[in-house]
Amino acid sequence: MAVWVEIDLCDGCRRCKRECPYDAIEIKDGKAQIGDRCTCCGACLEVCHHKAIHTDIQPKTIPDFSEYKGIWVFAEQRGGNLTRVSVELLGKAQELAKQLNEEVSAVLIGHHVADLADTLIQFGADLVYLADGEIFGNYRSEPYSYVLDELIKAYKPSILLMGATHIGRDLAPRVSRRTGSGLTADCTELSIDREEGILLQTRPAFGGNVMATIANRFSRPQMATVRPGVMEVVPTPGKEGVVITHESKVTEDQVRTKILEFVKEESPHVDLSKAKIIVAGGRGVNDLEGFGLLHELASALGAEIAGTRVAVEAGWISAANQVGQTGVTVRPELYVACGVSGAIQHRAGMMDSRFIVAINKDPYAPIFKVADWGIVGDLFDVIPELTKGLKTSCEVMCD
């Protein structure tokens, strides 16, 4: 298989070079040359005005998927509590379903979890597929992927969404391989291509420096995991839905893992993705003492505290409080970034905040580009003043 250039027809217009997603084409002596990085994707063929690029690759045909319908959301629960991302996904699923004129279904797997079905309906599910059994008591890769595969084969959904949580990222690839579907990880944006009626999945890559939109034309369901905290919850109070109970064939002797115990971590778990106000610190906070100032500001604002990767690695704050590409994605009403330079990895986790305040000594810090209000100054002066100011303004209001 190859792609090659008919040199005589090529006028070196560079269109193919610009189009190549793999940077595999060079223009040498006014002619296009295809290099080692070529993956035979064929993107260059379509843009060549002189039909100078040729290939021996047979175009891949798209199978008929007309019987695959509906948008499914995996309703992740632990100990009978739904994770917030499951409800967020139902919000997005409603929007996608409207465009496709299809139904939203939730897949609920667990033991004694039937009560959650109604909650799922109140957040947008038209249908709930319920697999309830002792074997599903605690999440394990094998029984959960077996039952999801059974359901997919029986009911043929067009789209399947899961939260990009530790469970979702364990389960989704397993199901994808078992079912024979492509999968896109950690999406931050989902939309429907109106012409083809397919799901367009957008996700950050290369640490957030590049956004990539990915399509899954050749398999069903179109599977994606989605970052928690990115999609909006859309309640549907009073909605009525249908619960379909599924009896799975999976038995304990097919399962090769056993959970010996669950150890809850001592540090109080803060769910930053739910916080209304967040005060975050980065390298510029200097030390634990500096973070003390941030804690005071946070308590004056009624805010949660967060940090950048640097702050976590320095031990100023726990890893659960890290915002960014490798941490949590947040979208609070107000995000106060103190001594945060605003590396792209950090911005990727907080750029959807409604309002952003940045306090930094360096006027060229990239955080100012995303800030609504920027203060160039020493945070050791500004933050105590701000804490004091907030306390007095509160007292004035309380009087």
Add this chain to the structure above:
Amino acid sequence: MNIVVLIKQVPGNSDVKLDPKTGNLIREGIDAIINPDDLQALETAITLKETLGAKVTVLTMGPPQAIDALSEAIGMGADGAILLSDRAFAGADTWATSFTLGKAIQRIGKFDLILAGRQAIDGDTAQVGPQVAECLDLPQVTYVFDIETVENGYVRVKRRLEDGYERIQCSLPALLTIIGGPVKPRYPEVASLLSACHAKAPIQVWNAADIGVTTADVGMSGSFTQVVKTFAPKFERHGELLEGSAVEVVHNLIERLKQNKLI
């Protein structure tokens, strides 16, 4: 015990940029390293080799220069390495990648444990490990940060969750994906590193024919997903810079917070 470690060579700094004119990745001047989680998997494997005795084989798929990553792995203490390199493998999504790796592991044949990093810093998908496990019909545990014991045909591990961790027992053979723990990966030894660069180094290069796959099942043609567009993320807002003394800027900021009903 036989351990196979899956590693990936990735761009060494995350300052990868898009050419603003072409939208293509700018790859010049970027070092290649072993993906950090994979390095942790390698460290875990070498530690098991030292404590329990094991033969460690490292497997990667990539262009010819990925052999550097394998030399480094041998320098750290791996016994052998295999590079899967073929033009046909290029442009693979995780579906095609896991199939290709699965086929290569079947050719390696003997294994009790397969260790992989949780995710690579260039793609961040965390999909290849579990997909390889399903390909080979193996049990899996992901987000492993500690291996407690390997005995009597079982491995006991700690798996990280958002609010704590699980202790899990899993029958062998099994696939584990590894995240960073308290142990930092060791540096390669100079002597081993030198021998790894020797022509007789225990590094094999396999192509599509060697692992018995057709070009239609691997690389871009064997993939279900395609990148339809790449673009640089837009973050900019029209910000206002507050200036003056600390007292003044704080006063102005509080005014704005009030106007927007934030306090």
